[in-house]
Amino acid sequence: MTSNWSDVPIPEPADGQIVAAVTHISIDPAIRGWINAGRSYIAPVEIGEVMRALTLGVVISSRNKQFAEGGLVHGTFGVAEHAVSDGAGVHKITPAFGLSPATYLGVLGMTGMTAYFGLLDVGRLQPGETVLVSGAAGAVGTTVGQIAKIKGARVIGVAGGFEKCSKLIDLGFDAVVDYKRGDLGQQLCQHTPDRADVFFDNVGGDILNQGLTRLARGARLVICGAVSQYHNADAVIGPSNYTALLVARASMTGFVVFDYAERYSEAVAEMSRWLADRRLQSVEDTVRADIEAFPGILARLFTGANTGKLVLELER
């Protein structure tokens, strides 16, 4: 049996470099897409490369004046125990009182940025509108729903199972659709009597397709992901109800959060205030395990096993 893991000595930094010990690995649905060949918004990870992942780490040795040894940092160090970096794309973190490290990968990390700019910028949410969010119990979904409530919207979440749906009600969602109950179309109709002005879709497949029929006039359908489809051996299932866009004069728009990098600080500032005021909860699912547990933990995203931000905290 061959291993996909390499044991390598802890590296030494060259001039200008740091070495970080990775402490937390962000487990994101996007990771699944990064190993597909073909045109995407980012180059695919090639076979033999370290798997790309957003991470937190501690600087264990530094020959870069920007980074002191012992400091906590955020970077794209990948699925590895140690990483060498010249500091590009690495940010120092000073944990605020009461916030877990996972928060910096979740609500205050790429997850939160995705929710914030997807809902407010791509979705152009206005107070009093209705928001439908799929994958609502996921890291992005829980954040989207809460931001929408803070911004004065009515929020309906789509999630799978009683436990997740209950969690969403606890978070302040106005209604939930449990797709595992099987009467998806009927539940959607029941809970969107005035249809939806923003549909934030993380899932694709049948949920996207049926949600298309619930769009209000001028609705904005935000394509954030298609987690139901990433593992399909065959072709992705396309939304046959797409002509509902015409009837509703609606738009369906894809986005990539990296395009908002220059505005991240604006979102972090606003969401940090909401966290401090306890108006926004960071919903986290942190798993302590060693690095070889990574593939199994990643798979949880596609079986609906997790709620909130999934993080692998490395045991050593």
Add this chain to the structure above:
Amino acid sequence: MTSNWSDVPIPEPADGQIVAAVTHISIDPAIRGWINAGRSYIAPVEIGEVMRALTLGVVISSRNKQFAEGGLVHGTFGVAEHAVSDGAGVHKITPAFGLSPATYLGVLGMTGMTAYFGLLDVGRLQPGETVLVSGAAGAVGTTVGQIAKIKGARVIGVAGGFEKCSKLIDLGFDAVVDYKRGDLGQQLCQHTPDRADVFFDNVGGDILNQGLTRLARGARLVICGAVSQYHNADAVIGPSNYTALLVARASMTGFVVFDYAERYSEAVAEMSRWLADRRLQSVEDTVRADIEAFPGILARLFTGANTGKLVLELER
């Protein structure tokens, strides 16, 4: 054998009404959708009602001061030889020198309005951009392509067969993709080396799906219609490549031309100048026949038999 046609006496106008003799019936793909039950942008035509259609007619009797007998008018008189109207939605037409009546149903009618506002307003075309248009040899398609050229774009049309493709080159299209040749994906790649900034889709199905992979970053995909899908006995085929919207940060937007009614005059003014300057051609396919030929002529839209604006000119 029963007839679907009713012989009724020519009506008499009540006070405030006109009676028009219908001379030209606009044959539009949208007509096929109007006989489907269910939510749409307009109420369905019920069984037993006169089929809805845009028409030209001559006022043969008038008890409405706005309309003189003998005048040419545009209205939604339906598939009928005569119609009674109170004048609402009826517009007088003064044919310009050299323009055929069909032009007032085509480039200067709903067809032209659809092309103009769909391309310029929904599609937000900018000079120097690349436009991909499907159903390019149809009434809307020929108009979209010509407007795009006038506005300084590069234009690629998708049509079926050598004759239609040649016509598009004559109209000034930069390149054409003949979907009947069978190597659709390869032809699309060849003719959109820099991809497409606007994709104006009249067709749906495989052309939509493959066109999605040719979107430039920030592209606008305008959903005008889905003529390949209206006759499907089974479900519409959804575009499985819709996640290309995410990679391209692109939008797919539906629209209904009626929403632009207040701005029609602006489009008519500009397009009338282009017609007068011979920068814009009205491509017409006028069939002289009696009214019972209507269903067979309508069917031509869905078999790819016509080029340009299809009009039934009533023989009496």
